[in-house]
Amino acid sequence: MIKIKVIAFDGSPREPSNTRVALELVTQELEKQGIATEIVKVGGKAVRGCEACGACGRNKDERCIIDDEVNGWIAQIKDADGIILGSPVHYAGIAADMKAFLDRAFYVQGANDRLFRHKVGAALVCVRRSGGVSTFDQLNHYLTCSEMLMPTSNYWNVIHGRAPGEVLQDSEGVQTLKILGQNMAWLLKLKENAKGKLEPPAKEEKLFMNFIR
Numbered sequence: 088m089i090k091i092k093v094i095a096f097d098g099s100p101r102e103p104s105n106t107r108v109a110l111e112l113v114t115q116e117l118e119k120q121g122i123a124t125e126i127v128k129v130g131g132k133a134v135r136g137c138e139a140c141g142a143c144g145r146n147k148d149e150r151c152i153i154d155d156e157v158n159g160w161i162a163q164i165k166d167a168d169g170i171i172l173g174s175p176v177h178y179a180g181i182a183a184d185m186k187a188f189l190d191r192a193f194y195v196q197g198a199n200d201r202l203f204r205h206k207v208g209a210a211l212v213c214v215r216r217s218g219g220v221s222t223f224d225q226l227n228h229y230l231t232c233s234e235m236l237m238p239t240s241n242y243w244n245v246i247h248g249r250a251p252g253e254v255l256q257d258s259e260g261v262q263t264l265k266i267l268g269q270n271m272a273w274l275l276k277l278k279e280n281a282k283g284k285l286e287p288p289a290k291e292e293k294l295f296m297n298f299i300r
Contacts, residue, residue, distance in 0.1 A: 091122045091275050093207075094167040096160070098174035098185025100131040103251040105213040106173045109264055112246075113171055113211065116268025122275060127163065130175075130184050132156060137190040144198035151191045161192050161202070169207035169275055172226045179218030181225050193229045197293075201234060205287055207275050208235035209267060211244040213254055219245035238274045240267040 095114055099106035107126065114124035135153050142152035149165065150158045164170050174185045181189070196202035210226035212219045223243055230237055244267055246260030254260060 091169075091279060092167045093117055093122055093124045093169040093171060093271070093275070094160075094163050095124060095126045095171035095173060096129050096185070096188070097126055098130045098172070098182045098188075099213070100182065100184060101175075101251070102128075102131070104130070104175065105246070105248045105251055105254045106130070106175050108252055108254050109211050109213050109246050109260075110171060110173045112261060112264040113209070113268040113271065116265050117272050117275075120269075120272035120276070122272055125163075127160060129160070129188050130182055132184055132188075134184045134187040134191075136187040137194055141198075143195045147199055149195065149199045149202060151195050153191070157188055157191050160188065161195055164192065164196075164206070165202050167206065168279070169209075169271065170203075171271075172208070172210040172229065174210075174212055174222060174226060176212060176214040176218040176222045179221045181222055186225075189226075189229050193233060196233060201290070201293075204234040204290065205278075206235055207238065207271060207278065208233075209238055209244065209271055211246070211264060211267070213246055213248065215247065215249045219243070219247070236274060236278065238267060238270040240264070240270060 095110045097106050110126050117124050174181045208230040212223045240263045242263045246254045247257045248254035
């Protein structure tokens with residue numbers, strides 16, 4: 088039996104965190120379907136931002152020139168079948184450590200022949216009150232520009248709570264994330280069962296257009 092693996096990233100600097108609880112709502116549904124999961128803590132780590140040096144594109148070694156945990160996380164995503172990005176809301180946006188990680192990881196994958204292409208990817212957000220949808224939208228930007236396959240739910244993947252564990256009181260949010268997990272498991276299995284039966288679209292060379300002339 089082929090093992091399907093999903094890596095989830097917790098962008099909250101807090102421990103324990105509502106982001107972790109939210110991710111577990113999704114991963115529990117995946118595990119019910121026999122899919123292996125792992126949650127990686129990103130928030131609170133010393134993650135430097137992208138330096139826009141372009142070395143990852145010149146070296147083509149699937150690594151960021153900044154030698155820290157990000158390179159290990161990139162390798163984990165490459166080896167996984169799917170990823171989940173989870174972040175709390177900081178000023179209506181992604182938490183700083185999480186954004187630094189995503190900027191670098193997704194720049195490396197794009198500069199190295201799109202490492203994450205056609206992997207299944209989903210995002211979720213934990214928020215006390217407002218800014219959830221804008222943060223969810225920001226997380227989705229990384230997935231949608233990388234040719235990843237995205238499962239959906241019956242509402243946007245935003246769950247509300249302040250104190251750790253409080254998100255479990257958001258019954259609609261809990262249902263949203265559980266359905267996300269179920270749909271993600273289904274999509275992962277569809278993709279796995281299509282191997283050898285349905286050819287994926289051919290990879291096209293990326294075109295770059297500069298609007299300043």
